[in-house]
Amino acid sequence: MKSINKVEALETINFSGAISRKELGLSNKDIKVKKISGINIKKFRNMGQNSTIDLANRITLVSGHNGTMKSTLIGLCVQPFNSDVNDIFGSPLKTNFREIFRLSSEYDKERYEYDVFIEDTEGLSVKIPVYTKPRSKSDPNIRIVTGGNTKGDGNLIFNTNYLNLNRLYSIHSSDAFPVILNLTDQEKNFISKFYNTVLIKDSYNSIESVQGKGTANASSKKTFGPKNSHYNFESISSGEDNLGRIAISLISFMRAAEKNKNKDLYNGIFCIDEIEASLHPVAQINLFNFLYKWSGKYKVQILVNSHSLPLIRHAIQLAQSGQEITTYYLSSLYSEDVQVKRNHPYESIYKELTFDFESKVKIPKxxxxxxxxxxxxxxxxxxxxxxxxxxxxxxxxxxxxxxxxxxxxxxxxxxxxxxxxxxxxxxxxxxxxxxxxxxxxxxxxxxxxxxLKLPIEKLFVKYLLDTEKNDTLFFSKIKKPKDHIISTLIEENINPSIISDINKFRDIDTKRYKKWFSNNQDIVNKVFNTFVKQVExxxxxxxxxxxxxxxxxxxxxxxxxxxx
Missing domain, CATH: 3.40.50 (Rossmann fold)
Structure with missing residues (x-):
């Protein structure tokens, strides 16, 4: 066996030192995948050759213009994996490549190649080659091959799930109806907390499961609605509908985590295309933050695509603060090929996504x-x-x-x-x-x-009256004695001695002090800064x-x- 590089940190992964499954001495299905480290794209459509993408332990966010292969990137990451556990509806927790995009027998004849890199339970970096080929001489349809055609090749075991929120049918278009879903009380409470945290409202304290009927794509027709609230599933918004699809996936991964006896292993990768779809910017940020915490607790990698500038900026800031987040920007503006830019500056992303290249990015107040x-x-x-x-x-x-x-x-x-x-x-x-x-x-x-709970005018007067008459405040700043200040107060029918009883002082009509404050701006202007500096x-x-x-x-x- 060749010298093996152990994976020490995401930033220091040396893909060139990864070993093959043959060197590891195991078949693909027997490799214990701890997590997906990343991919290296040698050739795939117009993606730049040898584009390398490493995945964060928690969230990787990819942005870019339409047509820059963001969804394709997700497909490449999840293609080489099968699952030995089911989601909450009994289907394998895996992603079919065709759910994301299809290869054309006419336009994708060229051989495509890329490598997926995984870390196993021993901390070893393992390279899994993936390539395309026609199904046979008589069948030109393109298939994707993991590893090769020898014994031991084929897909690895690692849970995957993919959602494209912008392409899902609305639950309202499917004659939806409530169904009984076998959820534990703990899972129901989790779903309620998820909705209420993201949407900042308490409508989902009680939930019901909802399913559409008469549709070809049953997996896109299941969600949750509020129960015993001021509305039900028939009135939920598109954003709430989408959150239900996410909640279903989260529960599925949580169940997988519960079954996983090897706590060193990650429990899969959850991919969300256009994560911001139908959500207000505040809800987008709340969702991202919720997923970040959830990812760490249940050890699930998350890969998301987004066009949302507020969300992109938020992810970049968290990454810069040391959180387990990696951001990528896919650009084809200055090249025929799609260029992969890791941790690209927000200002550059803003200009490319908005085509506002002239003005400096103005930060709203x-x-x-x-x-x-x-x-x-x-x-x-x-x-x-x-x-x-x-x-x-x-x-x-x-x-x-x-x-x-x-x-x-x-x-x-x-x-x-x-x-x-x-x-x-x-x-x-x-x-x-x-x-x-x-x-x-x-x-x-x-x-x-x-x-003290005093308005500013009263607090200022109290400050003056509490200051000793021989203080420099009077003869150096105001240039008038304290007795003069007292006389101006008396002129406004303010009794200076009342400050000895703070309750009585607090109860006096503030209008007198406002009037004094307004009529004595020469005094106020001279010492207001000094007054503010000593405010408790x-x-x-x-x-x-x-x-x-x-x-x-x-x-x-x-x-x-x-x-x-």
Whole structure:
């Protein structure tokens, strides 16, 4: 046996050092496949010769224009495998090549060749050659051969499953009806969690299985619908329909994992063509994140294709942060052959997919809505970092009244699309009972100081009155004594001594303090920055503010905010 290279990491796979099954001394069906390492395409249609693609342990995402062989790539990866377990409907957990594409006896006469590389349970890299040939001299139809024609060749055992979400028939076109599917309570709970996590709603707390009738393609006609909700399977969206197909595959792999006694082995590869089909960008990101966690738990490799810019950007960012994700871009814009580009920069992908080659990729800003202009000014001085502030767009409220907090509460409760990309900032004095009415509070944040729970104007006055009269604040910055400040307060019918009782101070009508604040801008402007720097909870607010910005960026596929 020749010297054997062990697979140490996906980034360092040396395909050139892989051994054959003959060198391994086993037949293909006896090789214990731990996982698929990747493929090397020597010649296949117009794919660039010797194109190498390695698969991540969890998710590999492929993007590119239509006609760049993204679906073909999936077919090549799953072709050499059979399965010895069944899906939840009793069919083998394998993918037929013809489900993905067909070879033409007229246009695919040329011999195609590629190698699939697997890692076995000993950590050895094994090369499996695959090629095409006519079925016989009398039958020109093209067949795909795994290994060769000698004893021991043929397909290996590894579970595969393929879904093309964009090509599946809608469940509504098939006279669907509820059916009894043998699911455990644990599996039902998993499916409910899957739907609710991806769609961010609780309609699927109870589910029912649905099947279409009178169709040739029965496998594309099974899904799930909500039960005991405000609607049922007859009203589900295309996106919900597609999620059902995915859920069926997930349960099938989970059952395979349960039967697998060798926990070192991966339980297969799950391939999804056009994963974003019929899903909102937020749901696309949620689905991707769910699959990533699921893949790690059940040891299933995932290979997906996508045209979705938000999803592509999200995958690239996760890959750059060290997650077990690999991204590929297939391009034919500058070559007759399809060029395979590993970890291609998002900016280049954006330009090629949109044909916007002139302008620089503009990163959308995250909208921030506050109660009034003072709150905006307050935030700008709390955060200070221009890297952060350049990434947000403050929505300026009405010049005079601003936006009352009860209106903002209504926005949070009733305008989900608006909330998905907007941060709502409430003043510190907004009652907790009011904020508790917002069930989904991922995008809301409250200004400091949340302990004192004072509006900004009152907090500013308290700061002045709490400062000792001999402090440099008065004779160096304001250039007026503290007694002068007190006199201006008295003129507005504000009793300075009341700050000794914080509850009484909190209960006084804020309008007096707003009026004082407005009439004494000369004082405010001189010390407002100094005041903000000492506000309790400033750092906590800034950290949370950036976190919420990045959450919206992640959902929409924007780059995250990074502080140098």
């Amino acid at each position: 995250v909208d921030v809505l506050c109660e009034d202009k003072l709150a905006i000014n307050f935030i700008k001085r709390l955060v200070t970092s221009q890297q952060v502030l350049r990434r947000v767009n403050f929505i300026v409220p009405d010049e005079n009244e601003g936006l009352p907090y009860n209106l903002l509460i209504k926005l949070c409760r009733n305008t989900s699309a608006f909330m998905a990309s907007t941060i709502i900032v409430f003043d510190a004095d907004v009652p907790n009972t009011a904020l508790s009415k917002v069930k989904k509070d991922d995008n809301i944040i409250q200004l400091p100081n949340k302990t 909870g400033r750092e906590e607010f800034t950290t949370l503010f950036i976190k919420k910005i990045n959450k919206i960026c992640e959902i929409n596929g924007y780059p995250s905010v990074e502080i140098n």
